[in-house]
Amino acid sequence: MNTDEAPGKDFIRHIVAADVEEGRHSGRVQTRFPPEPNGYLHIGHAKAICLDFDIAQEFGGQCYMRFDDTNPEKEDIEYVEAIQKDVRWLGYDWGDRLAHASDYFQELHNFAINLIESGKAYVDSLSAEEIRTLRGTLTESGKNSPYRNRSVNENLRLFSAMEQGEFEEGEHVLRAKIDMASPNLNLRDPTLYRIRKITHQRTGDKWCIYPMYDFAHTLSDALEGTTHSFCTLEFEDHRPLYEWFLENLPVPHSPRQIEFSRFNLMFTVMSKRKLAQLVDEGHVQGWDDPRMPTLSGMRRRGYTAASIRDFIGRIGITKKENVIELGALENCIREELNDTAPRRFAVLKPLKVVISNYPDDGEEWLEAANHPNRPELGFRQVPLCREIYIERDDFEEDPPGKFRRLSPGVEVRLRYAYIIKCEDVIKDPSGEIIELHCSYDPSTRSGTGQGQRKVKGTIHWVSAKHAFCSEVRLYDRLFASPYPDRGADNFKQHLNPDSLEVLVDAALEPALAQAQPEERFQFERQGYFMIDAELSDTNQLVFTRTVTLRNSWAKMEHQALQKFGTAG
């Protein structure tokens, strides 16, 4: 097979293309992204957002941004604003097509009257418990409510009284009259309206009856002229109800609902309820905590919108349950940042090195490439003097076999500078290594073509005198288990206690002092980092690690530990 071929379209695009070809809806394509403003958007929503907006665009149609705000109890303007910000950030523009289910409350109400008048809806005065009992079970059919055969006039009168606020919450509901014996529970006279005496964030106190999801969502789609209504699998058996509304009401358009599977990410949870719990109970510092799978959290972590869209494109659309490896996501941001991020030196866990044969007051500035594979990005100067910092992990007194770093008597290259050799290890009384004494070979300066001998390895470093100290935050997966919400135990038991490591005395090269918010860097041999604008101020910069570099050495170490146990 030809590898140049474009990847196959997903099943939804096949369906839409076929509909267009057959001239349904006059070839028009219109979609909508319908979030409920009861929480922040997460990476799972990105799949729906991309699907809704991309398909509309691909077929020359339009996509509405519509808030499904039919439950004032849970919804809040804070979420409405955050959601819009996140969708825009992802790169989508709904133009003037911003809508709310609440914009349609009057029309929805008219549809309800219509159903009552045609004998297809009735006011039920049973309690919630009684309704549940009469609904039956998965295997037993339900029973009709004693109020099911009220006259049209009585239903009209009661519904009007509900609307006028003459009843308390829970006294009555409006139900569709469909089939209490249906094997599909959604068709056993579903509730259409309930009484809620709560101020709505948009309509205020105008209404005290609010439509239920199935009713409001279907008819909002129909009123807007949606042609294709995408949603996740759990709504699959709501489709017959969706279609029942379309068939039994004088709707201007008949959209088609198509379901796809949500996606799940290993080492994380993806339900708004659970994410809200992490926020409320203080396991994270907010919806935008860089460990959260929310779009705002990932943005703060350093993910770009392009990398998220790239990721969504790669995981595809199917109806199969799926759990995606974290590496697949990380790969997307690494790929982008490897290409675009300027390189810098940062010593995260410093160990002082004295270059004993370097002049006491000596100082020189060396040229270091901003990007080794992209010379057009130029160079910056890094200072060297007699005392420098290297990474503590880059020295081992008794190194394992394949260690390609510094150890006693061994030579390594200071990247973009000289070859040094470890002559002496200085320890404090407790035996902890506090300083290294090294000699350097002045003939081996980088770029001179001299001193090209093979050494053990190349390490990064920062001049002690010129270093500026910064806080660096190393974020890791929020959960220690790949499937935190599988099994009977509480998902919070799987929280990773090491998901955040705060380093307060990282030594950064001077050029980093000019770092701007949004600028991303590769700290060589470490990973990709960005300023956390929330935590930084003029006195103190705080850098956040977006993702580590791929690290085959760490992998080897990990495998060795697995093999020989973790003791010692």
Add this chain to the structure above:
RNA sequence: UGGGGGAUCGUCUAGUGGUAGGACAGCGGACUCUGACUCCGCUAGCGGGGGUUCGAAUCCCUCUCCCCCAGCCA
């Protein structure tokens, strides 16, 4: 035990009666002043059993396993 869905390399995903392909991961190698990047190579899959057919992931039968549904949430 009712109804609705789903099963293709470790993980995602193509395939629509004609050599099971791609991505990520993994393994091996080359390169390397980042144990990065890049490049080369390799490993690895149609849930089981029948049937139709010259030929089946694809069509038929059957079995198994997994997910969703009993809110006045969405």
